[in-house]
């Protein structure tokens with residue numbers, strides 16, 4: 001029963017092997033193969049939402065319901081019309097309201113009110129796509145639209161947990177519930193349509209188009225003098241008929257939300273009220289998906305590390321697992337014939 | 340004799356005795372209640388029985404049944420590593436009972452996942468090339484846990500093969516046992532670390548006290564330490580329930596190893612917090628900060644309880660040290676996944692009664708299974724052989 005020199009040496013060897021694993025795992029944060037945050041595809045499609053133009057008519061909310069065949073949801077006693085309080089598995093687009101004090105002035109932070117659109121941001125490096133174990137969330141390589149495929153989905157809701165904007169929502173009320181989220185109306189493109197919310201928006205507050213065009217338009221607006229008059233496009237900025245009109249320039253915060261957040265998003269936003277106050281989180285320029293995949297790729301890239309560790313463990317175990325380990329239970333002297 | 344250190348063990352033998360007693364009856368009732376809740380869940384959907392919502396899409400079925408449940412099931416992995424990798428043959432008698440508990444813990448965690456999956460009939464997609472997404476941490480966790488469950492059943496099968504007298508099959512299996520053992524070490528390392536990585540993609544939603552690139556290492560080290568803690572806990576319970584002598588001569592050195600792993604864990608944990616400057620969060624007057632300190636007190640407690648050699652010979656203190664480390668593991672995971680997780684204002688979550696009943700039912704299955712198997716199959720060391728002296 002004493003451990004001989006031999007077994008002590010083996011013990012040390014084992015320690016060294018296990019230590020190697022720990023070191024390798026610890027090297028994660030200093031890895032050279034870091035997976036960089038991805039940027040938007042060149043032809044990325046998206047929306048520009050300008051809160052200073054929005055009048056809160058919710059035509060976009062109704063159009064979204066119709067375009068996605070979603071039922072009405074009620075938050076009032078008399079169930080007269082669609083009144084969801086947040087996006088849900090059956091409501092993919094919602095206009096929320098910021099209120100402060102007397103709510104006298106539109107787009108004022110104090111004693112004012114403002115609107116904010118809630119819907120998928122179509123991230124350049126989406127957390128939901130990185131999280132989904134079965135590729136039910138996908139990012140189109142050309143348009144960059146983040147789509148969802150219910151027939152692939154296992155309903156694990158990792159995407160719900162991962163999205164920094166709280167966008168994917170699960171239908172908890174059904175035994176076959178799906179995830180519901182904006183897919184930028186990708187199912188309507190083939191008929192020559194585009195995002196229903198932008199199609200119906202009377203003020204151009206929600207504008208559809210290539211993200212590159214939308215970003216240029218957003219920057220143009222930020223450069224204008226508040227109170228001056230300018231031309232606002234409506235509908236689709238990257239094509240279609242001209243529906244522009246003249247309007248006053250708002251007092252924008254000098255920040256295009258979505259330009260750099262988590263590597264950028266394809267839906268961009270302008271606001272006169274601090275973005276955090278209207279529910280848009282403060283996000284760093286590196287995507288969480290990149291951090292997560294850096295770890296995954298460092299540990300499991302080409303399965304090299306697991307195979308190396310498995311090899312080492314097999315080698316050690318081969319010397320230490322003795323035939324009688326399992327069989328001395330019934331045949332106490334089995335070891336003698338095998339050893 | 341080359342392997343003399345292995346041959347003086349008490350051979351595993353069934354404990355015997357009646358299967359109908361208070362513990363088994365209560366377990367059976369709890370399991371029946373759980374089944375009723377699950378039937379409701381599968382007919383009417385997750386919303387019918389759980390308090391899950393889109394702010395907290397993961398509740399206790401994921402965090403307790405799977406994340407914590409599988410960490411508690413690391414006893415087999417931790418002890419097998421001692422015996423077969425570090426060649427500490429003297430721990431051989433506790434490999435089987437530890438492996439049994441692991442087998443149950445993991446199998447249940449695997450089954451428990453299904454209850455929580457909203458579209459469970461698609462589950463196989465995870466393993467299917469066209470669907471599988473290797474970038475996803477969840478993919479890695481799912482594949483490794485499934486593989487480990489299979490490996491453990493094979494590792495454990497000698498106990499069944501003995502019972503059924505299939506000595507030929509057993510012999511064949513023994514020839515490849517070393518490879519199963521190696522797999523049984525690598526797979527838990529992979530998924531126990533990845534269970535921590537699961538949080539990374541949630542980004543800024545996770546409080547800086549728990550959001551770090553070191554999550555994989557932190558979760559892995561804690562899981563190994565918890566593995567030893569669980570063995571302390573189980574050994575003490577099994578000894579008192581079956582009125583057997585407590586294996587202090589094994590538990591004492593094992594507790595020492597546990598403290599070593601725990602020390603590594605604490606160095607990595609606090610080193611990371613200091614380097615990132617995240618520790619300021621712990622001094623804010625918040626519930627989150629309080630929960631952080633409770634978590635870490637639990638991890639420090641074992642040093643106070645069984646730090647000295649005399650204390651390590653005291654079964655009560657060994658038991659308490661095991662409980663403390665298990666509690667630390669519970670808090671680390673609940674803090675990371677639920678308490679330190681913030682998806683924005685307006686969302687709250689506390690498990691519903693039916694949700695709790697399912698989790699309780701899962702533990703009942705574990706207890707019932709453990710009782711039936713240890714009483715009927717050769718798992719625990721034969722009591723007469725237990726001391727070093729007697730050998731049959």
Ligand code: SF4
Pocket residue numbers: 053054055056057058059060061095117197200201202203204205206
């Ligand atoms: S349709 Fe346009 S103006 Fe009306 S609520 Fe939607 S974004 Fe605002």
Ligand code: SF4
Pocket residue numbers: 119120121122123126127128129146162163164165166167168181
């Ligand atoms: S906003 Fe959320 S759901 Fe939309 S692409 Fe980004 S991570 Fe995915």
Ligand code: SF4
Pocket residue numbers: 131132133134135136137148152153154155156157158159160168179
């Ligand atoms: S719920 Fe569906 S879409 Fe979301 S991560 Fe899970 S499998 Fe993917």
